[in-house]
Amino acid sequence: MKLFRTGEFAQKAGVTVRTLRYYDRLGLLKPAAYSAAGQRLYSELDYARLQQIVTLKLIGLSLAAIKGLLTTEISEFSDLLERQKRVLAAQARQLAQVIATIEAAQRSIQTSQKLDLEQMITIIRAVNMNTQTNWLQSFLTDDQQAKLAEQVTGQTLADQKQ
Numbered sequence: 101m102k103l104f105r106t107g108e109f110a111q112k113a114g115v116t117v118r119t120l121r122y123y124d125r126l127g128l129l130k131p132a133a134y135s136a137a138g139q140r141l142y143s144e145l146d147y148a149r150l151q152q153i154v155t156l157k158l159i160g161l162s163l164a165a166i167k168g169l170l171t172t173e174i175s176e177f178s179d180l181l182e183r184q185k186r187v188l189a190a191q192a193r194q195l196a197q198v199i200a201t202i203e204a205a206q207r208s209i210q211t212s213q214k215l216d217l218e219q220m221i222t223i224i225r226a227v228n229m230n231t232q233t234n235w236l237q238s239f240l241t242d243d244q245q246a247k248l249a250e251q252v253t254g255q256t257l258a259d260q261k262q
Contacts, residue, residue, distance in 0.1 A: 103133060103141040113150050120150075128153055128167050159184055201226040 110117045123129040124140065129150055131140035149170070156166045161184060169180060201223050 101132075101143055103143055105135075106131075106140045106142070109142040109146070113147060113154075115150070115154070123150075123153065123163075126163060126167060128163060128170070159188065198223075198226045 104112065106117050106120055110120055113120075120129065120140070120142075124131065129146060132143035132146055133141040135141055152170065153163075153166055156169065157163070161169070161180070165180065205220075205223055
């Protein structure tokens with residue numbers, strides 16, 4: 101089995117040495133072995149695990165969530181991926197709406213040769229809606245969100261804030 105020193109492995113994987121050390125410190129990616137001089141040595145299996153980490157990070161999962169996923173049951177992993185997929189799909193829909201709003205404004209500008217204040221307000225609203233996310237999705241499961249919604253139904257806004 102071929103082992104790579106930290107620098108070689110980082111270059112091969114397209115990450116920094118600092119990232120590898122950080123992942124080791126977090127317990128996300130432990131090296132396969134250590135040299136007699138104490139250098140970290142990584143294997144091909146470590147490369148596969150690092151690719152999993154990088155991929156999960158790319159789809160928006162936190163390092164804490166990734167660590168939990170890599171040490172948990174496959175069904176929990178599947179549930180978390182499903183929730184993340186829904187979050188990303190919602191973001192895609194929001195971005196498509198922003199793009200459509202901008203394209204409508206561009207068409208209007210091309211025909212009238214001026215920018216309407218209402219168009220600017222519509223674009224600003226669309227962009228603001230895109231940047232506002234449901235922070236509950238990050239912390240609560242769908243069932244927990246439903247129970248919370250049930251509890252606040254019929255309450256005034258002041259009661260809900262309390």
